[in-house]
Amino acid sequence: xxxxxxxxxxxxxxxxxxxxxxxxxxxxxxxxxxxxxxxxxxxxxxxxxxxxxxxxxxxxxxxxxxxxxxxxxxxxxxxxxxxxxxxxxxxxxxxxxxxxxxxxxxxxxxxxxxxxxxxxxxxxxxxxxxxxxxxxxxxxxxxxxxxxxxxxxxxxxxxxxxxxxxxxxxxxxxxxxxxxxxxxxxxxxxxxxxxxxxxxxxxxxxxxxxxxxxxxxxxxxxxxxxxxxxxxxxxxxxxxxxxxxxxxxxxxxxxxxxxxxxxxxxxxxxxxxxxxxxxxxxxxxxxxxxxxxxx
Amino acid sequence: xxxxxxxxxxxxxxxxxxxxxxxxxxxxxxxxxxxxxxxxxxxxxxxxxxxxxxxxxxxxxxxxxxxxxxxxxxxxxxxxxxxxxxxxxxxxxxxxxxxxxxxxxxxxxxxxxxxxxxxxxxxxxxxxxxxxxxxxxxxxxxxxxxxxxxxxxxxxxxxxxxxxxxxxxxxxxxxxxxxxxxxxxxxxxxxxxxxxxxxxxxxxxxxxxxxxxxxxxxxxxxxxxxxxxxxxxxxxxxxxxxxxxxxxxxxxxxxxxxxxxxxxxxxxxxxxxxxxxxxxxxxxxxxxxxxxxxxxxxxxxxxxxxx
Numbered sequence: 001x002x003x004x005x006x007x008x009x010x011x012x013x014x015x016x017x018x019x020x021x022x023x024x025x026x027x028x029x030x031x032x033x034x035x036x037x038x039x040x041x042x043x044x045x046x047x048x049x050x051x052x053x054x055x056x057x058x059x060x061x062x063x064x065x066x067x068x069x070x071x072x073x074x075x076x077x078x079x080x081x082x083x084x085x086x087x088x089x090x091x092x093x094x095x096x097x098x099x100x101x102x103x104x105x106x107x108x109x110x111x112x113x114x115x116x117x118x119x120x121x122x123x124x125x126x127x128x129x130x131x132x133x134x135x136x137x138x139x140x141x142x143x144x145x146x147x148x149x150x151x152x153x154x155x156x157x158x159x160x161x162x163x164x165x166x167x168x169x170x171x172x173x174x175x176x177x178x179x180x181x182x183x184x185x186x187x188x189x190x191x192x193x194x195x196x197x198x199x200x201x202x203x204x205x206x207x208x209x210x211x212x213x214x215x216x217x218x219x220x221x222x223x224x225x226x227x228x229x230x231x232x233x234x235x236x237x238x239x240x241x242x243x244x245x246x247x248x249x250x251x252x253x254x255x256x257x258x259x260x261x262x263x264x265x266x267x268x269x270x271x272x273x274x275x276x277x278x279x280x281x282x283x284x285x286x287x288x289x290x291x292x293x294x295x
Numbered sequence: 296x297x298x299x300x301x302x303x304x305x306x307x308x309x310x311x312x313x314x315x316x317x318x319x320x321x322x323x324x325x326x327x328x329x330x331x332x333x334x335x336x337x338x339x340x341x342x343x344x345x346x347x348x349x350x351x352x353x354x355x356x357x358x359x360x361x362x363x364x365x366x367x368x369x370x371x372x373x374x375x376x377x378x379x380x381x382x383x384x385x386x387x388x389x390x391x392x393x394x395x396x397x398x399x400x401x402x403x404x405x406x407x408x409x410x411x412x413x414x415x416x417x418x419x420x421x422x423x424x425x426x427x428x429x430x431x432x433x434x435x436x437x438x439x440x441x442x443x444x445x446x447x448x449x450x451x452x453x454x455x456x457x458x459x460x461x462x463x464x465x466x467x468x469x470x471x472x473x474x475x476x477x478x479x480x481x482x483x484x485x486x487x488x489x490x491x492x493x494x495x496x497x498x499x500x501x502x503x504x505x506x507x508x509x510x511x512x513x514x515x516x517x518x519x520x521x522x523x524x525x526x527x528x529x530x531x532x533x534x535x536x537x538x539x540x541x542x543x544x545x546x547x548x549x550x551x552x553x554x555x556x557x558x559x560x561x562x563x564x565x566x567x568x569x570x571x572x573x574x575x576x577x578x579x580x581x582x583x584x585x586x587x588x589x590x591x592x593x594x595x596x597x598x599x600x601x602x
Binding site: 188205207208209237239240241243244246247248250251267270271274275276278279280281 | 494519520527573580
């Protein structure tokens with residue numbers, strides 16, 4: 001498998017041809033919504049191959065900004081599939097490529113400093129020879145985007161709609177693996193949304209200086225999911241106030257909800273065992289994976 | 296509930312022990328109470344002999360392993376009572392007093408006093424054994440102040456010297472803390488953003504003195520908690536001091552506020568980690584001893600961990 005550079009969407013730059021196999025609609029919204037939002041607010045152009053109208057774009061975008069005026073002004077270009085890449089109702093990679101090359105050229109002429117391109121191509125896999133066609137398209141597109149000083153792209157694929165082999169082959173035709181931006185990062189603590197499983201990854205140190213942002217992020221996740229995983233692999237320190245906050249949060253969750261702590265560092269596991277898991281109703285001990293420290 | 300029936304048995308020899316405790320345990324077996332006996336091994340063996348197959352339904356524990364850290368010992372009894380609920384609990388307990396420093400002795404007397412409150416809601420009965428021929432007079436007189444009743448071959452009666460646990464606890468904290476005996480290094484703490492630096496400061500000094508990683512991890516959690524409390528409830532200026540004395544690392548947080556805290560704050564095991572008092576209780580669990588002095592001139596919290 002090729003080694004892909006993992007990059008939060010906010011750190012993408014021209015020349016990035018990025019891959020997003022979204023675990024859930026939520027992850028897609030977070031990544032694509034931010035990708036589009038960042039462009040609109042900084043005078044970059046967006047080319048979005050979609051049959052959706054401006055009002056049907058990801059919530060994470062439309063909550064923050066009304067895309068309609070941008071679509072009207074041409075900064076947000078929504079191109080229906082029919083027009084972008086279908087010939088007689090079937091996927092035509094050459095047309096797709098021509099469309100996108102033309103859009104990049106137009107954006108350049110219009111004076112945009114960057115153009116952001118995105119499309120969900122999962123549907124093309126159901127076409128006859130869809131996988132081969134898409135792979136060919138990705139190869140050409142990679143050649144078009146990576147040397148560019150103004151174009152960047154996110155290819156969206158629903159991994160549940162393709163076979164593992166298709167997924168691997170498509171993934172390997174990209175250089176960048178795009179992720180959601182960290183929900184919080186101040187150099188001491190980083191909180192990142194995770195989507196498969198849904199939850200948060202905590203890295204660094206969590207103490208009283210960061211309880212409020214932790215509580216807020218946790219609430220935003222538990223509001224929409226019943227089973228939340230907290231990946232603590234790289235959590236170097238957690239204070240008792242944060243454990244108190246976690247316990248309180250778990251107790252207030254609706255019945256049947258559970259907070260699962262994955263990859264507990266040995267120090268943290270020791271504290272919880274000393275306190276007793278029974279003093280943390282609603283919290284449970286999840287899996288450990290290979291990159292966690294051994295106990 | 297009925298409160299803890301908490302009696303001291305000042306025994307002369309093992310025949311005294313058996314004379315009082317055997318009927319006590321037998322009554323518990325008849326009413327299907329959960330029985331825990333934390334005793335020196337010689338008493339455990341004697342009780343096993345008396346009860347034969349019935350001893351299998353009792354839990355025995357070696358007192359020298361059980362009585363290592365007062366706050367953890369309370370938690371261990373609490374774990375036992377919680378795990379057996381709703382059955383009632385009958386316990387025999389013989390705290391270890393030999394080899395304790397004066398400071399440690401105070402903490403174990405405090406433990407006996409706190410037990411009256413900590414187990415009040417379980418409807419439990421406990422007899423604490425004191426070897427009157429081998430223990431210092433002050434240990435025996437302390438036991439009379441922490442147990443509402445004494446029991447002997449003649450039965451139970453009022454101890455006559457019992458002091459309310461909250462009052463006893465305040466008395467334990469009356470003597471001022473001795474001044475540091477080692478070279479003190481200090482760090483001012485102004486906001487929660489300083490907690491990260493505080494841990495770096497403690498880590499550097501603990502490593503320099505050879506503190507083991509596990510104990511250091513626990514100390515960092517405890518000292519962060521105490522400093523956070525000072526920032527939330529105390530008044531500036533707040534300062535951390537670190538020194539070593541008697542093969543222990545001491546971290547002290549001082550502030551100029553008066554906590555006005557509940558006298559038993561952090562001494563009772565909380566119902567859950569979400570409960571108030573959880574932080575200070577857990578901090579007490581994590582280090583060897585926590586001393587709190589709070590009054591008009593400010594609050595001092597001193598944490599000791601063996602090196």
